[in-house]
Amino acid sequence: MNNEKRLWNLTELELFDYHRSTIRKKLKAAGIEPVAYKGSTPLYDVVQVAPYLTQAPVKESDAPDLMGFKTAAEFRAYIQAQGEKLKFMKDTEEVVDVTDYESELGRCITAIKSFKTTAITRVETAVSTITPQQLEELERLFNFDLEAVTDGLEQV
CATH class of the missing domain: 3.90.105 (Molybdopterin biosynthesis moea protein, domain 2)
Known part of the structure; x- marks a missing residue:
């Protein structure tokens, strides 16, 4: 040196x-x-x-990326196995179709919104001395809680 x-x-x-x-x-x-x-x-x-x-060498090839598999046959076998695994999981109901999931989530949100309306009506009829301001405050609180629940369901 x-x-x-x-x-x-x-x-x-x-x-x-x-x-x-x-x-x-x-x-x-x-x-x-x-x-x-x-x-x-x-x-x-x-x-x-x-x-x-x-630096790691940059692959300069027109060949498709094999995601770390040595041959295209190994990659194809992996993809096929993953497809069979997904089909098995659907058949055994371990996974849910996206449309079914979104539909069920929509029904949950609708049921919660319906509960809010029903609850306010029941409070109004059960408590005859409740003032319109108290009902508005109750509805505001329900709306706040409903938004939190809706946000939580949408993140699932």
Whole structure:
């Protein structure tokens, strides 16, 4: 190594597990020029070049992404198995269809809103001394609680 520990030549940069020609190509592609020369040997700032020599290689292929599977056949088998698993779960009613879920959620929200109207009417008929202001306050509180319940159901 040279006396300036930050400045490395191509041979020293081989510590990044690349051949000198590969290092040259990577640095040229990144637009990195030598910061100094020792005779005719180019020296590079190791702090500047390290990020380009430690990056994972970028896959430049027209082939489809196989999500980590070694072959297309393995990937296809995985997709098929997932489809069969989903079909089995539907058959055993472990999963619910999205439309059924949304429909059931809508019925829950409707029932809760209906409860609010019914509850206010029952309070009005059961308590004959209740004032219109008290009924309005009760309805405001019901609306506040109803919004909280609705928000909670929609997040499920």
